[in-house]
Amino acid sequence: MSVKHLLCLCSLLLPCSAFAFYGDARPDAPDLAATGTYSVGVRTEQLVHHDQLDILATPPGQHHDRALRVELWYPASLRPGQQPGTTYTDVLGAGANDPKRPNTPFQFAGRAVRDAVPDPEGRYPLVILSHGYPGSRLQMSYLTEHLASRGYVVAAIDHTDSTRADKAGFASTLLNRPLDDLFVLDQVATWARPNSGHWLAGKVDVDHSALIGYSMGGYGALLVGGAGLSQVAVNFVPGGALQRLQAGNPEYAKLHDPRIKALIAFAPWGGRQGFFDAKGLAGLTLPTLFVVGDQDDIAGYSDGVRRLAEGAVNADRYLLVYQNARHNVAPNPPPPAASANPEDFSAYSEPAWDSTRLNNLNQHFVTAFLDQQLKGQDRSNYLTLVPRAIDGQWKVDAQGKPLLGHTYWAGFRNRSAVGMEFYHWPAAGK
Template sequence: MKVAGKVAAKSVLALAVMVPFSASLGAQPVEAAASPPAVPATEYYGDARPDAPELAARGPLRVGVRTQVVEHRDQFDILRASENAPDPRYTRRLTLEIWYPADLAPGQAEHTVYTDVLGSGPGNPARPNTPFSFPGRAARDARPAPPQTPSDRYPLVIVSHGYPGSRLQMSYLTEHLASNGFVVIAIDHAESTRADKAGFASTLLNRPLDDLFVLRTVSAWAQAGSGHFLAGLVDTGRTALVGYSMGGYGALNAVGAGISAAAVAYVPGGRLAIHQQGDPRHETRRDARIKAVVAIAPWGGANGIWDAAGLAGLRTPTLFISGDQDDISGYQDGVLRLFQGAVHADRYLLTYRGARHNTGPNPPSPAAAAAGLEDFMAYAEPVWDSRRINNINQHFISAFLGITLKAQPLQAYLDVPPLPAGGKAGPDSAAWKGFPTRTAVGLELQHLPAQ
């Protein structure tokens, strides 16, 4: 869905200027000062700020990245269905970006350049599809780093963007997870990116189907002898779905949160019934390999997409993330209601106080700042620094997926005490494990166990 927000337009991609320090006071010699820490020549999305929580630090592994296109054949074409053509079929081409632990060749650097587009879909003269580029901390086409043993294969994380968005929308998170020993695959959902945005019915129908198709595809690649570079590298039996906005909608539906009868009526002809709670087609699609969900500002709670029965169908451990001023997905009637209603799932809700909908993506690029208010507001937040949000997301998502996919002893990072009454900072705010003193403010983390 459309996103909103605003931060300072200063480029986060500017090259740092290294200036040697020298000084003198009259004829008096001055003792040389200790050299300051080296400043990186390029700042990448996801780099840890000085106040970043502990698990936002880059992981120990080098990161490679590759791009691959897959084809989901013989799919129902909901945008071209009519009385005269009730069952049109087509092939959905999905571009995937794949991040993975890598062994770098001599002289190879963890640096690439991603290219995306601004705008709100093709043919919009007010917001044309303008290409822009930004640097990434990953080595293009690097050799994969083999796991130490077959049992140490890397868990899989599938990432789904907003509407419209792109597979590169959360590179700060995808690179970070790969550096911590995950294979991460982000999808360009056909008819739902900024480059090819089409009717909303396609997004409603295809998001969960795309997620599950990619899981099946990667499972085939992972098999020994497949010839794919992921063969023997990834363990799809330990998979997580990470979705932002409409990606959150698709992820929740894919793991069992069936939509309501009212939501089925959003698209004529009952074509969304395959995602409805109680429909056998929905029930049989549940894939036990998916062990966790991260739903960032998931859309649909305030729009009648889920009723109580549908939310009760969610049984997968879930981390919800939201701003309490989200004006796209809603908070009290939106994400908070989803969190409270998913009674059969062990779940957490991380809330950014004062934030709107843009709690998922990268910061706005310099190109977005130059393009105008609408493109800038598609990424930015009005009261939060997006880099700060990115670091906090890295921290909590790393803890959550480390626990659910790797059985790592990270539970203390999620067992944080509540903030004092009224949300004011107090002496105990430093008790949030991994947060520097005086920095656990503006946030709330709630937990509800499965019934």
């Protein structure tokens, strides 16, 4: 596909803007929002998690084979003359049988190359991404493509019973999120073995993995990280199916996987609802970046995500706050097709924020955090900030060298760091 044809395609699939792809950096984007040096490939895999409890079945106690679709982005080696670009297909709606929000297919352009050859050099850390309820594996493609361009392999899951196409009973999401995440981790580890015969053989450093979750994906990420459920949560689903995820349950402790080294939780659900109490939060020990809007009316802020971040005292915690933002701080911008239905549009958009701006900020902070946690790169300048961006002082000389008293957020251009807060709480005893 020529660049001319690609741009024509993008004009049909994206809103009118100066950006060819979701995630392209605005001129005021912070440093690490810039696309990395790697070309990006993308492939789809179909998985089956055998003999899993079907929590929605009647009568209870039945098991089934749980199908999962996974999208994988990775550093790629393009052929001479091969241009970036692919078309993703997703759906709008909130389940298969909602007449007010019918499943409406839509397409959008991405910078990845479908089925490209993986980069022959190096092994790359793994990032697993878990969407909201409902959502899809493509919901945050701006971030998945960005991370692949920066030297990560990213596996985004379509969680069965939890996508916009197949949304079903909430109990399935509550039980299966952490189980799906860990199953995909195991599957990628199998593929990554040097002699596996898979196209990812020898390409993934699974021992340095992270989990990114949005909303219910954030709930699942906290469980993978060790924050067990409260009795309130266990009582929420009849029959005790969530007991295996309860804090203090030896069966839950067996789920903890040392290959997961860090978490990123965008607007994680469960704090306001009492699903994580002090005992459960004490079990979270992984470095965690929380991201939230201070007007989040779904996950909650002071009684929700901030309470989770402050309460997980045994973890090294960062909290990025978008002032005047609600719950949709993580997804791609609204696709043009969503303009036909206000509820579909509001599932992606933020009333007080430009989505492209939020995407760039997320790219910057997620990259800084993962580079430090998974690659051992020193990104402390990007993660050691005055708490309120507006309080940062811009003091540089004519060559741009910081002077005494310069406290402006690192990586941000003058006058661009506004509307945000950033906090860091070290783990207890550190």
